[in-house]
Amino acid sequence: MTVLLEGHTAKAFDGALLTLHMHVIEMGGLVLDQVREATRAYTEWDAQAAERVLERDPSVNSYDARLKEEQINLIARRQPVASDLKAIISMSQAVAELERAGHEARKIARTVLKIEGRPGPATARDVRHIGRLAIELLHSSLQAFDRLDQRLAAEVVAQDSELDAEYGAGLRRLLTRAMEDPRGFEVALEAAFVLKSLERIGDHARNLARHLQAMSLGGAAAVIEEPAPALTPPPAANR
Amino acid sequence: MHEPRRAEAHEAGGGSDESRRLLEAGLNLKPSGRVHAPSSTAPPESASSGAAGEITVADPVFSCRDLSVFYGDKRALKNISVDIGRRQVLAAIGPSGCGKSTFVRCLNRMNDTIPGARVTGTITLDGQDIHDAASDVVRLRARVGMVFQKPNPFPKSIYDNVAYGPRIHGLTRSRADLDEVVCTSLQRAGLWSEVKDRLKALATGLSGGQQQRLCIARTLAVQPEVILMDEPCSALDPIATAHVEDLIDELRESYTIVIVTHSMQQAARVSQRTAYFHLGELIEVGATEQVFGNPQRKLTEDYITGRFG
Numbered sequence: 001m002t003v004l005l006e007g008h009t010a011k012a013f014d015g016a017l018l019t020l021h022m023h024v025i026e027m028g029g030l031v032l033d034q035v036r037e038a039t040r041a042y043t044e045w046d047a048q049a050a051e052r053v054l055e056r057d058p059s060v061n062s063y064d065a066r067l068k069e070e071q072i073n074l075i076a077r078r079q080p081v082a083s084d085l086k087a088i089i090s091m092s093q094a095v096a097e098l099e100r101a102g103h104e105a106r107k108i109a110r111t112v113l114k115i116e117g118r119p120g121p122a123t124a125r126d127v128r129h130i131g132r133l134a135i136e137l138l139h140s141s142l143q144a145f146d147r148l149d150q151r152l153a154a155e156v157v158a159q160d161s162e163l164d165a166e167y168g169a170g171l172r173r174l175l176t177r178a179m180e181d182p183r184g185f186e187v188a189l190e191a192a193f194v195l196k197s198l199e200r201i202g203d204h205a206r207n208l209a210r211h212l213q214a215m216s217l218g219g220a221a222a223v224i225e226e227p228a229p230a231l232t233p234p235p236a237a238n239r
Numbered sequence: 240m241h242e243p244r245r246a247e248a249h250e251a252g253g254g255s256d257e258s259r260r261l262l263e264a265g266l267n268l269k270p271s272g273r274v275h276a277p278s279s280t281a282p283p284e285s286a287s288s289g290a291a292g293e294i295t296v297a298d299p300v301f302s303c304r305d306l307s308v309f310y311g312d313k314r315a316l317k318n319i320s321v322d323i324g325r326r327q328v329l330a331a332i333g334p335s336g337c338g339k340s341t342f343v344r345c346l347n348r349m350n351d352t353i354p355g356a357r358v359t360g361t362i363t364l365d366g367q368d369i370h371d372a373a374s375d376v377v378r379l380r381a382r383v384g385m386v387f388q389k390p391n392p393f394p395k396s397i398y399d400n401v402a403y404g405p406r407i408h409g410l411t412r413s414r415a416d417l418d419e420v421v422c423t424s425l426q427r428a429g430l431w432s433e434v435k436d437r438l439k440a441l442a443t444g445l446s447g448g449q450q451q452r453l454c455i456a457r458t459l460a461v462q463p464e465v466i467l468m469d470e471p472c473s474a475l476d477p478i479a480t481a482h483v484e485d486l487i488d489e490l491r492e493s494y495t496i497v498i499v500t501h502s503m504q505q506a507a508r509v510s511q512r513t514a515y516f517h518l519g520e521l522i523e524v525g526a527t528e529q530v531f532g533n534p535q536r537k538l539t540e541d542y543i544t545g546r547f548g
Contacts, residue, residue, distance in 0.1 A: 007541075007546040008544065008545045008546050009545055009546065009547060010545060013545065079504055080544070081503070081507070081531045081532070081543050081544060082531060082532065082533065082534055082540050082543055082544050083540060083544060084544050085532070
């Protein structure tokens, strides 16, 4: 429950903001699915799944374009200030993160269609593991954005460093395997790029959470739930 | 002697994400407070702790301390303490009946003309109490001019409208001097080029926007230090409004301006400081970017985002 996007006397303003928010989440759902499919396509070496990801990629771009227009219209019509303006700017930045995450999914899918060699079982296992972490992170950040849940957003920001660590470890294992068997070097190189894409997707998820946090930082927009202790005067907002 | 209360100041210029996080940590707030809808169990917002933001300025023209206004038994303004900065525009905003017009009318003692009106507290202009027995209220109203919502040109020629003040106050010695004052005032009000060939024409024949600029010229002719404007553009179309706002931008290089406005967009466009009034109290005052970008009080936030009522 939030006061952040609603409560305007002009209900149409509420409607426009909530619709924008809903569209951001929809785009997030699409991008999440792209990442899932692209990762699965790589680990299972499924060219058809990879093709589907590439076919759907333009939808991600068109979401991006439509949402830009929606935001501009909202700003032009409503001249938002304070928390409303912060919310719109944050959502605009969230869309940019999602668009880039979608781009990474496309890169992963292209890998499947580009080279001959599929990853060995150890590499596939690593990519599956790190892919799962990245997908969970993106899923959580979208959930946080959907519910405007600051607590969850903070968790996502913290968890990204775990993904970064796993990525580092996975990369090291990959390089070790490549050094032991130089014939698999090209496959290892592409696998490294896939791992990097997944790490970047984690970063975009973390940034999404940060943009959500920025929506309520400062001023009167953030009202802390905890009641004031009885003996001290009630706090006026949080600053 | 009431010491001006300096409320918690928000970081000037908005601060950075990092500094906000440090500030939150320092204030011992939970890092992930959930936003929630206001409920009846939430502590009531009150201004009893004083206005939020920056009440004082470095070089004030006006200083108001504990200013209250009563119309008979009804208290229209409650303990207003605020400074008005030199050669700046201060916008007074708030819902109808909040006291912003009453506040502005105090600054040139227009409330004196209302039967049953009583003013308590102090207002100083350049350090001198304007209610002092020795002070000259006529002179005050020349130093602190006023432009009203509905343009009110005298039913005289354009020239005589502007010349009236200087004549009455004996500001000029010769006809040539008077011509000069009229010309300069009309120029400063951005009206000269439109009327220079018809100064003898009746002022009431001008358009609404021109009439308002004529009223501004009339005010300028008596060499004010401060110009008060009570919703000066409410009766004007958007083009005339833009002309007046542009004029305000120019005028603030030489004059201090206080503007009451119903339009928050206008307040955001023309002012450097904004004061938000509510039910006779000053809720928040500060740099316009801060009040509209990052208001400190929930009442302010609700009003400017249209969540009021």
